[in-house]
Amino acid sequence: MGWPYIGETLQMYSMDPSIFFATKQKVWRDIKTHILGCPCVMLASPEATKFVLQTHAHLFKPTYPKSKEKLIGPSAVFFHQGDYHSSLRKLIQSSLSPNPNTLQRLVPDIEALAISALESWAAAGTVINTYHEMKKFVFDVGFLAIFGRLEGTYKEKLKENYSIVDKGYNSFPTKIPGTAYHKALLARKKLGQILKQIICERKENKVLQKDLLGDLLNFQDEKGQSLTEDQISDNIIGVLFAAQDTTASVLTWILKYLHDNPDILEAVKAEQKAIYEANDKCKRPLTWAQIRDMPLTHRVTLESLRMASIISFAFREAVVDVEYKGYLIPKGWKVMPLFRNIHHNPEFFSGPQNFDPSRFEVTPKPNTFIPFGKGVHACPGNELAKLEMLILIHHLVTKFRWEVAGSQSGIQYGPFPVPRMDYQPDL
Template sequence: MGVFLVYVLLFLLALVSLMLLKSQKRENLNLPPGSMGWPLVGETLQLYSQNPYVFFNTRQRRYGEIFKSRILGCPCVMLANPEAARFVLVTHADLFKPTYPLSKELLLGPWALFFHQGRYHAQMRKLVQGSLSLDVFRNLVPEIESIAKSSFESMSVGQVVNTFHELKKFTLDVAILSIFTHLDTCYKERLRKNFFTLDKGYNSFSTNLPGTLYKRSVLARGRLRQILSKIIIDRKEKRSVQKNLLGSLLNFKDENGEILTDDQIIDNIIGVLFAAQDTTASVLTWILKYIHDDPKLLEAIKVEQKAIYELNDGGNRPLTWAQTRNMPLTHRVILESLRVTSIISFAFREAVDDVEYKGYLIPKGWKVLPLFRNIHHNPDFFSDPQKFDPSRFEVGQKPNTFMPFGNGEHACPGNEVAKLEMLIFIHHLVNKFRWEVVSSKSGVQYDPFPIPQQGLPANFRKQSCS
């Protein structure tokens, strides 16, 4: 008994010593430089009253590539260099969990993969990545072409359209294709209508008062669940094995033979719809602006795409997978648009424990934001970074300096599909249409992703045959 007590005392002493050492180590570390702003609100007002890039870049110049702030009541550490981003997102990802406001989690669904980490996240990511792989989508090029052609028909109506809103319809239809392959028109229309309602209130003030955008989103989310439940029942009854996301989710069994619940399937479908729509539509809107504003670049793209168009008998034969792999200039335009716009400006993580990085303390519970836009606009990595210059992608980039789709286990699993649908869209745009931007306003607005002012109002017209 006496020996046992001695062991217990030794264990307790060792434990106390470790705690003291940890406490002393924490006291010896400094928080990153920066300003926490006003009590509670911090620097939230400064962030939302200006271009976010200006906000972050001003502080980076003042404090360096690692600095602190307080945003929306949360203490934050901002990281504006490639090594720090890799530390948080890749090499030490287990120390930083993904974090989102509860209001957004409720709208998309708590089982959506990007709210998780660990085993469940790995399982869902594998399913999503498999269904969005190029091996699957190489067979869907004609289907995406058909969606693009339909989109152009609705855009070229002889009047000014909001380009961004039209492109959101296009990207949503491609997302629906990737999830369901073929879907009854009735289901598709109801799905579109309620998803757009949910989307409108996603970034609104989260109040459940009747008539507010957020409340309408909540109600639309309930209707989406009902629609998706019926689709799931139909697919289960048909017992058809399809190479799409819904098929992968329905056929999944873990090592214990457990299948996914309907809520898990529905949340991940809504999550993919959301992730696939706005970001791709935003980038594509900017591409149309950039090539519209640069006649020489537009002409060079037309030459590249015209050669493929003529090989396909003036567009009478569909694009092939191999042809989409042979559009080097158009591909560089997409990459440069992703860099300049940096639609995903930063990732949002939370430290799950006290973390030491470069002699600084990142306390447990603090939000951590790797700033992709700051990295993409750093002149040390991209000369004259504000200039739109696709030729910079004729050579490879330094590791971890170009992360338009994030990095690590939470990087966007559909990034190659997004680029594929943009290539197909641009091919048909420059071969068959002309467009004129009619807005006199320039600059950027946030909706919530950066887009040209007013969504790039433009007039699209079919080119006359010659």
């Protein structure tokens, strides 16, 4: 269990999580430890993951530090379970799912954002910080899905204050003036005020837009109750947070893996070049049918998700004493299914350290590939994330070349994994 109170927190955050988890797993298949002031059980098998996240999900609630709840908002869907969570998750998933009224209609605008981002990097004529640039692109896509077309002043104010909240999210939670966390709290208050202004304008103008904000405004539960302005604001900020860092990290790794595997890159180029030529060298936009017919590129995104394992684990709390395979998990203990360990287990993925998209020509065994979580709390925006990845890759490989600047190996965590030095390519 490590040292009193701090447990093994320092070890976990000072080394590659894969090494930390794998070292312990060699001794104990499942792991008991103490992290962030909490006793934890870490479960590293597909069966355990299914037990916690699906078949017995009602025995485990999602849990986050209170400091993080304050910055996102207590009404955000992923802090809850039960009827409120179920109905809100269905609404968000429906709003971000691939159908003619949602994702399909966003394709031209997402494509325009991807082209603009790539051209701005190349025009800069200098080394770029990939992860930071990807965050900007993903933010703009998320903004589009939530608000549609929004007046520029609002967008800049939201982006400015969201950036401050983002910087303070993983900082030490002290309310001392001048600290990153205190600045984030102030910026979060401003975000709420700006969002309420946008909501009021929508209501006054009776604007019916096909976007997430419109769906949240029109939502009514079984009792006919609408969402409050605070509930809508919390869920908007929650969606932005859930989407930005994770998707930006995956896109960063895709660039890295394609760069490091030239044979795979050439094969992806060939697949995308055929679409490029069919569209008269980008004079016509990508179609939904073309995006759905990129088998190799799709496998590259799946293998990137497996290799990088952006979400290393889920964080749950036992709401009652739970028995699992003869062992007691006491009420109040944290439970962490280790996605990263499963994704890198040679029992399920042969040669797990090798980047091999061909492994996804066959469907993985059940509960062994969990890049977006599992069960009732699985990511409702995973289709949007896949869509922006495929669109960006298409324009990247058909029009640009890139090289690594600085270190070409190693991983840093903050908390999501990115290549050492944030991987800075020169386009």
